[in-house]
Amino acid sequence: MNDEIDGAECDERLGADLAALRERLRGLQAPPFEETGLPAVLRARSRLGAAPREAAPPPVTASPPTPRRWRAPLAAAAAAAVAAIAALLAVRSPVEQAGPAVRPPSLDAGGAAPSGADRGSGAAAFQPLMYAPGFSPSGSYSVVRVRIPLSALAQGPRLEGTIEADLLVGEDGLASGIRFASTDTLFVPAGSR
Amino acid sequence: MPHDTQALDDTDDAILLGQVAEGAEQAFVAFYRRRSDDVFRFAYAMAKSSSVAHDVTQEVFLNVLENAGRFDARKGSARAWLFGCARHVVLDRLRLESRWTAELPEGAAESSTDCRNEEHVLTAQRIGRLHAAIAELPVEYREALVLCELQELSYAETAGVLDCPIGTVRSRLHRARALLTAALGATEPDPAAARMLETSEVCP
Numbered sequence: 001m002n003d004e005i006d007g008a009e010c011d012e013r014l015g016a017d018l019a020a021l022r023e024r025l026r027g028l029q030a031p032p033f034e035e036t037g038l039p040a041v042l043r044a045r046s047r048l049g050a051a052p053r054e055a056a057p058p059p060v061t062a063s064p065p066t067p068r069r070w071r072a073p074l075a076a077a078a079a080a081a082v083a084a085i086a087a088l089l090a091v092r093s094p095v096e097q098a099g100p101a102v103r104p105p106s107l108d109a110g111g112a113a114p115s116g117a118d119r120g121s122g123a124a125a126f127q128p129l130m131y132a133p134g135f136s137p138s139g140s141y142s143v144v145r146v147r148i149p150l151s152a153l154a155q156g157p158r159l160e161g162t163i164e165a166d167l168l169v170g171e172d173g174l175a176s177g178i179r180f181a182s183t184d185t186l187f188v189p190a191g192s193r
Numbered sequence: 194m195p196h197d198t199q200a201l202d203d204t205d206d207a208i209l210l211g212q213v214a215e216g217a218e219q220a221f222v223a224f225y226r227r228r229s230d231d232v233f234r235f236a237y238a239m240a241k242s243s244s245v246a247h248d249v250t251q252e253v254f255l256n257v258l259e260n261a262g263r264f265d266a267r268k269g270s271a272r273a274w275l276f277g278c279a280r281h282v283v284l285d286r287l288r289l290e291s292r293w294t295a296e297l298p299e300g301a302a303e304s305s306t307d308c309r310n311e312e313h314v315l316t317a318q319r320i321g322r323l324h325a326a327i328a329e330l331p332v333e334y335r336e337a338l339v340l341c342e343l344q345e346l347s348y349a350e351t352a353g354v355l356d357c358p359i360g361t362v363r364s365r366l367h368r369a370r371a372l373l374t375a376a377l378g379a380t381e382p383d384p385a386a387a388r389m390l391e392t393s394e395v396c397p
Contacts, residue, residue: 010374017323017377018342021238024320025343028246030233033225036251041258042218147252149259162255 037146040167040175043129045152126168126177141176142169206271207264214262221261225254231272231344232279238339239283241328245290252282273350280336280354287332319377326376334369337362 033039147162168177206227212220229250236249256278264274327335333355340351341362352359 010378011370014323014370014374014377017319020316021320021323021327022343022345025234025238028230028234028237030229030250031247033222033229036254038221038225038251038254038258041255042221045218147255149255151259 034173037144037167040144040169040178041146041148041152043175044148044165044167044178046130126166126179128177129175136170139170141171143167144169144175207266210257210261210264210271210274213257214264221254221258224257228272228275229254232275235276235279235339235344236283238324238327238343239335240287241324245283245286249279249282249286252286253279256282269353270350273346273353276340276344276346276350276354277356283336284332322377323373326373329376330369330372334365334372337365338369338373341366 144167145164146167147164149162150160163180166179167175168179169175206224209220209224209227213224232253233246233250236246236253237243240246240249253275257275260278264271327338330338336355337351340346340354341348346354348359348362351362355362
C-alpha cells in the first residue's frame with residue numbers, strides 16, 4: 001500500500017517537474033533568421049539563378065525525408081552539375097582568397113585571377129555574390145562553411161545530396177563571396193547523411 | 194491551444210510550405226519565424242546543448258528548403274512533419290557525436306544568483322537533474338518523452354513523427370517515465386545535505 005502511495009507521489013512529482021522543464025524550454029528561442037546561414041543560402045540560390053522549383057511530383061508522402069541509398073548515376077549527374085557550376089563561376093572575374101582568414105581578399109582593379117601559388121595549393125577563389133556589397137580592402141571578413149543542397153543550385157533533374165561551400169561574410173553580416181571549387185569541398189550524398 | 198486556432202495554424206503552415214516548394218523565399222522566412230523555436234526547443238531537449246540546437250535548427254530548415262514539396266497535408270500536420278525532419282537531423286547528430294560536452298544546466302546559473310529563495314533553488318536543481326536524466330535516456334524513449342511531454346504533441350502526432358503505432362508511443366512513454374523516476378530517485382540528494390550546500394553558497 002505504501003509502495004503504491006510512494007509510486008503515485010513519484011509520478012506526480014515527475015509530472016510537476018516535467019511541466020516545469022516544459023515551461024523553461026518555452027523560454028528558449030531559436031536564433032533570428034538573419035543570424036543563421038540561411039540568408040546566405042537564399043542569396044546563393046539567387047546568385048546562381050536557381051529558378052523557383054515546382055512542387056515535388058507525386059507520389060508525395062508526409063513522412064520526413066529519409067536517407068536514401070546511394071545511386072551511382074545520380075551521383076555522376078550531381079558531380080557533373082557541380083563541375084558545371086564551378087566552371088561557370090570560373091569565367092566570372094574571380095577574387096583571390098587564400099583559405100579561411102579574417103583579412104579581406106585581395107582584389108585588383110576589376111578582379112584578378114588566382115595566383116599560381118593558390119592554384120597549386122588547391123585554394124579556390126571566392127566569387128563575388130550578385131547584389132552583395134563589394135569587397136573592401138580595409139574590411140575584415142569571416143569565412144563560414146555551409147552545406148548547400150544540390151537541388152537548390154541547379155535546375156533540371158532533382159539532385160540528391162549537398163555540397164559544402166565557404167561564404168565570405170563581412171562585418172555587416174552580409175555574405176559577399178562564395179567558393180565551391182577547392183580541394184576541401186565536400187560533396188555529401190544524401191544517402192550518407 | 195484551442196482546436197480552431199491549431200487548425201488555422203496547420204493550414205497556414207501547409208500554405209507556407211506549398212509556397213516554399215514553389216521557391217517563394219518570403220514564405221520560407223515566414224515559416225522559419227513561425228516554427229524555428231519549436232525545432233530549437235526539441236533539439237535542445239534531446240541533446241541538452243545550445244550549440245547542437247543551433248546547428249540542428251539550421252540543418253532542418255535547409256532540409257525544408259529542399260524538401261518542402263514532399264509535405265502532404267492529408268497525412269499529417271506541418272508541425273509533425275517538421276518534427277520528423279528534426280528528429281532525423283538530431284539522431285544523425287547524436288550518432289556522429291562521439292562525445293558530448295556537458296553544458297551548464299540552465300538552472301545552475303540561476304541558483305548562484307537567486308539563493309535567497311531556497312525553494313526556487315531546489316526546484317531549479319531538480320529540473321536540471323531531470324533534463325540531465327532525460328539526456329541519458331535511450332534515444333527511443335527520449336524522443337517519445339520529449340515529443341509528448343515537452344513539445345505537447347498528441348500520441349497520434351508522435352506516432353506519426355516516430356513512424357510507429359500509438360501503442361508503441363504509449364509503452365515507450367511509460368518506460369521513459371519509469372526510467373526517469375528510477376534515475377532521479379538514485380540521484381536525489383539528501384535534503385539536509387542539499388540545505389547545507391545551499392547555505393554554503395555566497396549570496397551576491
